[in-house]
Amino acid sequence: MAEVEIQEIVDAGKCTGCGGCATVCTIDAITIKDHAVISEECTECDACSMVCPVIDGFPENEFDNVLLVRSGRSNMPGQDGAVVTGMVKSLLAEGHIDCAIGVTRDEVWQATPLLITDVQDVVKASGTKYTNAPVVSLVKDAIARYERVAVVGTPCQAHSAWLLRNLAKFREIAVIIGLFCMESFTYDLCEFISGLGIELRSVRKMDFDKGSFVIYADDERRIPIKEIKRYARPSCHHCRDFSAYYADISVGSVGSPPGWSTILIRTENGRALLGKVKDIEYGDANLDPVKKSSDLKRRHK
DSSP states (O other), X not given: OOOHHHHHHHHTTOOOOOSHHHHXXXXXXXXXXXXXXXXXTOXXXXXXXXXXXXXXXXXXXXXXXXXXXXXXXXXXXXXXXXXXXXXXXXXXXXXXXXXXXEEEEOTTOOEEEEXXXXXXXXXXXXXXXXXXXXXXXXXXXXXXXOSSEEEEEOHHHHHHHHHHXXXXXXXXXXXXXXXXXXXXXXXXXXXXXXXXXXXXXXXXXXXXXXXXXXXXXXXXXXXXXXXXXXXXXXXXXXXXXXXXTTSSEEEESTTSOTTOEEEEEOSHHHHHHHTTOOSEEEEOOOHHHHHHHHHHHHHTO
């Protein structure tokens, strides 16, 4: 049987599917579907509980570790200035990291985690997917092959990566880049979009804007956010971290003009690595809207 605390998280619908437990399990007793699935081979060693972001809990003050606030944009294709894409490309090209773990998607918007080692492949992980992929599940493979690993993920994934990095076995995690996230969705969202008569293969981008979920395909379609709320992942209803508190660098569109992203530097490691990134244009950002989004997320939990 599984360690009871983790199993309770799964049974309560709170498992984020981040993949940290699968990475830390030494006997591969855990796989990730929409959530962790723990096999009978589990020895109840409790390692999985040590890297579970839900068990570890949420910060009381989400912004007490912010060292610097900037806006930024790159010349790469991607969402809201493609800052994360530009960061990862530069860090790889300059040899500051050996690989990066992100998320890619297929033509019908099925999201899967991706291990990137070639600068030319960075663009495969560009853009927001809005459906979940167990990013942290690839850390085990990455650290077995590479010495400096970047992890790019949502707040829960950044949190799990941070917990892993606190263990001596996972010190190869060189930088954690977190993404602002109000909530992610099950693939039912894509089936809903298809049901609207929109061919998923024609969808170029999805985004949130002024109370609407926007689908960019052959035409632009705006849907009230309340109509897609039912497709949010159950675990997101319990999350109280909007801006990826446990990341070295957090990035999101809130607080910056269109075409730019807000960048929060949260650790000295993040400050040092961002200082090595090339081809990013910087400007000013406003932290107040980010705080308001965080407050909104917490009020609705």
